[in-house]
Amino acid sequence: MIYDNKIILAPMVRINTLPMRLLALRYGADIVYTEELIDWKLLRSKRRYNDILKTVDFVDQTDGTIVFRTCDEEKERVVLQLGTCSADRALKVAKMVENDVAAIDINMGCPKEFSIKGGMGIALLEDPDKAYNILKTLVDNISIPVTCKIRIFPTPEETLKVVNKLISSGIKAIGIHGRTRNERPQHAVNTDIIKYVAERVPIQVIANGGSKEIEKHSDIYKFKEMTGCSSVMIARAAEWNCSIFRKNGLLPIDTVITDYLKLAVDYDNSPSNTKYCVQNILRDLQETPRGRKFLESQTVEQICAIWDLDEYCKKKQDEYQSMGIQGRWQVTPDELEPPNKKSKIEEINLDGVEQMKVCFIRANFNDLNLPKTQLHVWAGRNGCKLPTYETQQVEKLFRTILSFKGKKYTSTFWEKNKKFAEQSAALVCLYYLGVVSREELVKLGSVIK
Numbered sequence: 550m551i552y553d554n555k556i557i558l559a560p561m562v563r564i565n566t567l568p569m570r571l572l573a574l575r576y577g578a579d580i581v582y583t584e585e586l587i588d589w590k591l592l593r594s595k596r597r598y599n600d601i602l603k604t605v606d607f608v609d610q611t612d613g614t615i616v617f618r619t620c621d622e623e624k625e626r627v628v629l630q631l632g633t634c635s636a637d638r639a640l641k642v643a644k645m646v647e648n649d650v651a652a653i654d655i656n657m658g659c660p661k662e663f664s665i666k667g668g669m670g671i672a673l674l675e676d677p678d679k680a681y682n683i684l685k686t687l688v689d690n691i692s693i694p695v696t697c698k699i700r701i702f703p704t705p706e707e708t709l710k711v712v713n714k715l716i717s718s719g720i721k722a723i724g725i726h727g728r729t730r731n732e733r734p735q736h737a738v739n740t741d742i743i744k745y746v747a748e749r750v751p752i753q754v755i756a757n758g759g760s761k762e763i764e765k766h767s768d769i770y771k772f773k774e775m776t777g778c779s780s781v782m783i784a785r786a787a788e789w790n791c792s793i794f795r796k797n798g799l800l801p802i803d804t805v806i807t808d809y810l811k812l813a814v815d816y817d818n819s820p821s822n823t824k825y826c827v828q829n830i831l832r833d834l835q836e837t838p839r840g841r842k843f844l845e846s847q848t849v850e851q852i853c854a855i856w857d858l859d860e861y862c863k864k865k866q867d868e869y870q871s872m873g874i875q876g877r878w879q880v881t882p883d884e885l886e887p888p889n890k891k892s893k894i895e896e897i898n899l900d901g902v903e904q905m906k907v908c909f910i911r912a913n914f915n916d917l918n919l920p921k922t923q924l925h926v927w928a929g930r931n932g933c934k935l936p937t938y939e940t941q942q943v944e945k946l947f948r949t950i951l952s953f954k955g956k957k958y959t960s961t962f963w964e965k966n967k968k969f970a971e972q973s974a975a976l977v978c979l980y981y982l983g984v985v986s987r988e989e990l991v992k993l994g995s996v997i998k
């Protein structure tokens with residue numbers, strides 16, 4: 550892939566799932582980045598071709614969620630951004646996805662605590678040898694281009710020094726967000742430092758950070774000029790109105806939402822992710838009566854109805870169901886492979902604990918009917934003390950023993966985090982209390998035989 554003279558959708562967590570990436574491409578973006586995907590999440594997923602949606606899905610083998618979904622339409626133009634601190638893990642992931650994406654980018658700019666603690670994102674910029682090693686390992690061993698995305702240092706000279714080191718690994722381009730580690734989106738973007746670097750390095754620099762000043766398509770060209778770069782990467786301006794990529798001008802947000810929702814339905818995007826993306830387009834408009842109706846919506850069909858797409862949504866969902874799609878699940882729960890280490894499980898004393906193998910699928914609940922919420926409401930109505938939760942962790946998996954009214958409950962399914970483990974234990978408890986029936990559990994996709 551050539552990075553010259555490109556207008557690019559910059560990586561954004563939760564925003565850049567498949568529907569938004571396709572929308573950006575259809576509006577005119579040349580290249581689209583995925584959201585940052587963490588290496589170990591991809592490593593515990595399996596690649597499956599989805600015959601119904603005609604997509605390639607990387608499915609988390611511990612809970613059936615889709616970690617990364619892609620399709621032919623974007624294949625030559627999608628860059629997978631990885632969050633990693635390990636050359637070894639990065640290479641394994643790159644090998645898994647090498648034939649499905651156009652390039653791999655390493656995130657070296659994220660200043661969030663989660664990334665820094667894990668030695669990822671901006672932590673890599675503070676350890677240029679490690680950053681170089683990750684890039685070099687990829688460049689030497691995969692067949693598609695490798696890039697990275699960084700933030701600037703306080704001075705042009707420091708920034709150039711690190712950039713030169715990274716470039717010596719053989720990367721094809723570098724994205725530079727013109728803010729330092731401690732600067733926030735409201736701070737002015739430092740176009741001078743991007744320009745200083747772009748004028749002195751032999752590869753394409755992709756300028757980033759200009760969204761505050763990019764209100765219409767022609768502003769993208771101004772940002773290019775100010776940064777001396779031929780390629781530009783846009784995040785927030787696209788999050789708010791993806792039609793910023795259109796040469797023929799911005800579309801009203803209702804049109805953008807309609808176009809987005811159709812893609813979300815076509816690609817069976819999860820309700821929570823769909824809602825999140827629409828919410829970030831609506832922004833202040835959430836305060837309007839229609840916005841409030843939107844906030845109350847719980848299913849994709851309800852969201853679609855607000856933009857007169859309920860028929861469209863229902864027809865597609867019926868069509869997919871008749872073809873055999875299983876909700877968010879692309880594997881049956883029985884096929885999942887949590888590393889349920891038998892020896893460790895045996896160490897846990899489950900005498901007298903009511904057990905059932907159920908899992909918690911977040912997409913099937915809204916904020917008001919989460920199992921724990923239902924249980925706490927039940928406890929309140931019946932004048933009982935609230936349940937207590939005790940969670941055990943084995944490697945990266947969790948299991949909770951819930952105590953309520955003198956009895957203990959657990960799910961024998963190991964969940965991927967503590968919150969999910971508490972929710973699945975609450976589901977077991979609700980089942981034994983008779984609040985949730987077995988049929989309902991089956992409908993929620995939670996029962997594992």
Ligand SMILES: Cc1cc2nc3c(=O)[nH]c(=O)nc-3n(C[C@H](O)[C@H](O)[C@H](O)COP(=O)(O)O)c2cc1C
Nearest residue numbers: 559560561562584585656726758759760783784785
């Ligand atoms: C919601 C959101 C999520 C983001 N997620 C990522 C990410 O996953 N990886 C990354 O490198 N940068 C991420 N960023 C930073 C953007 O890619 C970009 O560097 C920053 O917003 C500045 O560009 P802009 O002025 O065009 O918004 C995110 C930004 C936003 C607003």
